[in-house]
Amino acid sequence: MIKIEKNDQFKGSELQRIIDHHFLSLSQIAERLHTTRKEVKRLVNENKLVPSISKPDALLFRLKDINHLQPEYTSKANRIWSDQTGTTHKSLKFFSEHKEYLDQIKSIYVYFNHMDAILDGYYEIPSMMNGERFQYLDSPLMIIRDIKEQEVWLGGCNCGYGGTGPHGSMDLLTDLGLDNEMVQLIPNHHVVKYLRDPQDASWEAICHKGTGGGVYLHQNQFTLLNSSPDSEALEFVQRYQQFIPDPISLTIFENNEEITENDYYCEKENEFYNTVIQDRSGRKICLNPMIYNQPLNQQDHWIGILNTFGFSMPENESFFDKIKRAFSD
Numbered sequence: 001m002i003k004i005e006k007n008d009q010f011k012g013s014e015l016q017r018i019i020d021h022h023f024l025s026l027s028q029i030a031e032r033l034h035t036t037r038k039e040v041k042r043l044v045n046e047n048k049l050v051p052s053i054s055k056p057d058a059l060l061f062r063l064k065d066i067n068h069l070q071p072e073y074t075s076k077a078n079r080i081w082s083d084q085t086g087t088t089h090k091s092l093k094f095f096s097e098h099k100e101y102l103d104q105i106k107s108i109y110v111y112f113n114h115m116d117a118i119l120d121g122y123y124e125i126p127s128m129m130n131g132e133r134f135q136y137l138d139s140p141l142m143i144i145r146d147i148k149e150q151e152v153w154l155g156g157c158n159c160g161y162g163g164t165g166p167h168g169s170m171d172l173l174t175d176l177g178l179d180n181e182m183v184q185l186i187p188n189h190h191v192v193k194y195l196r197d198p199q200d201a202s203w204e205a206i207c208h209k210g211t212g213g214g215v216y217l218h219q220n221q222f223t224l225l226n227s228s229p230d231s232e233a234l235e236f237v238q239r240y241q242q243f244i245p246d247p248i249s250l251t252i253f254e255n256n257e258e259i260t261e262n263d264y265y266c267e268k269e270n271e272f273y274n275t276v277i278q279d280r281s282g283r284k285i286c287l288n289p290m291i292y293n294q295p296l297n298q299q300d301h302w303i304g305i306l307n308t309f310g311f312s313m314p315e316n317e318s319f320f321d322k323i324k325r326a327f328s329d
Contacts, residue, residue, distance in 0.1 A: 001258055004250045004311050022246075023052065023060040027206050032066065033073040034107040034145060036197040036204040043069070075149050082124075082153040084138055088168035091156030095144070095172060103146040105176060105196065110169055112160030112190035113210045114139045118222070119243075122153065125217060134216040134225065134266045142169060147198075160190040160210060178203055211242065219263065221282040225273065233289040234304040237277070244279035247309040251276045252291070277309060 029049075030037045043049035044059065049069065053060035081101070083094035111117045114137075123137040140153035157172060158165040166186045173183045178194065182205055185192050190210025196203055216223050224243055226236040253259045256272045264273040264286060273286035289301055296302040297313050306313055 001254060001262070002252045004252075004306075006248050006311065023062060024066075026059050026061075029061055029066055030195055030204075031193055031206060033069060034195065035073055036195045036202075037206075038197055038202075038204065039199065042199070077145070077149050077151045079150045080153060081151070082140065084124075084140065084153070084155040086155040088156040088164045091142070091154040092168050092172060095152055095154060098152055102144070102150055102152065103148045104201075105144060106147050106198070107143075107145045107196065108173065108176075108194040109143045109145075110157070110159045110186065110192045110194075111141045111210070112158055114141065115211050115215045116191050116208075117141060117143070118215050119211065132267065133263055134218050134223065134268065136268075137215065137217055141165070142172075159186045159192050160188075162187045211240070215243075218284065218286075221284055223284045223286060225266065225269065225271070225286050226288070233287050234301045234308070237285060237287070237305055237308050240285065241308055244277060244281075244283050244285060244309070246280040247277055247311070248280050249278050250306070250309065250311055251278070275305075277305075 024032070026037055026040050029040050033040070040049065044051065049061070050065060051059040052062045052065060081094075081098045083091050085091065085094075109117075109120065109122075117123065117139040118137050122143050123139040125135050126138055140155050141158035142154040144152045144154075156165060157169040159169055160166065169186050170183045173186070173194070174180075182194065182203055185205055185207060189207040191208035193206045193208075194203055195206065214225065216225060222243075224240055226233060253262060253264065253274050253276075256265070259265055259272045259274060264276060265271070266273065271288060273288050274291070275287040275289060277285045277287070287305075289305070291302070292299055296306075303313065
């Protein structure tokens with residue numbers, strides 16, 4: 001096994017990556033608290049929330065800055081009603097049958113990609129996946145939450161295009177009293193989060209680009225899998241680079257036995273993953289790119305993979321010799 005770790009000395013781009021990972025914007029605070037940006041600004045003005053970095057055009061907060069507020073504004077859902085059929089008609093019917101159990105709605109999160117919902121904490125492990133090394137996750141595409149922290153999960157209402165699922169979302173939002181300007185955000189964005197102000201009950205929306213991709217749970221950490229070789233592996237990590245914003249190590253396993261010993265063989269895909277890139281948070285991207293019988297610094301896809309995550313190309317020739325011995329059979 002060969003492991004490349006980040007040097008403590010980092011470039012400006014690495015510093016920006018760390019800031020992005022460890023600090024939260026005002027909008028990100030609002031999303032975490034399931035409240036509006038207007039309410040977050042009130043908390044700042046009342047000195048109930050103090051930013052770590054304050055500039056005229058931006059406020060940045062550390063996660064610990066909001067820990068004392070989370071019990072008041074949000075907590076783990078105490079009850080979930082879930083429809084994971086993935087059919088729009090059934091999801092709308094399910095919500096119609098359960099909305100009477102909800103109190104005043106405080107937030108509605110809508111997604112195009114399951115991965116974005118999973119990364120926000122909305123997922124379940126199917127019972128049939130228990131015991132698997134790589135556990136597939138079920139997730140909703142719309143989450144409706146009330147002020148009592150009760151949630152309805154819907155698999156058939158989503159956003160980001162003009163099809164049946166987004167139209168179902170638009171009908172549901174209209175039924176809940178959101179105005180047309182808010183509703184029309186649905187077909188144009190891959191993540192739409194509606195937040196209701198606790199003071200005046202007005203609605204506010206935060207929109208994002210989607211992440212996409214399929215994510216598993218492996219060793220209790222979110223993990224992306226890709227088995228495409230060479231240039232496709234490079235394209236994959238470039239596309240999903242934001243999945244691990246603070247990478248700390250890249251590990252290359254020397255043979256299938258070592259891969260199996262370290263639990264990176266996926267029975268479902270029948271794939272041995274020889275490369276693991278890990279984030280400081282524990283998230284991982286698993287790859288299976290080819291390693292040819294030549295130094296890595298002569299292999300374009302490997303140069304690209306290392307550069308994407310800010311790893312230095314090893315200069316020790318014995319490293320290349322070890323790689324060549326391991327993969328030349």
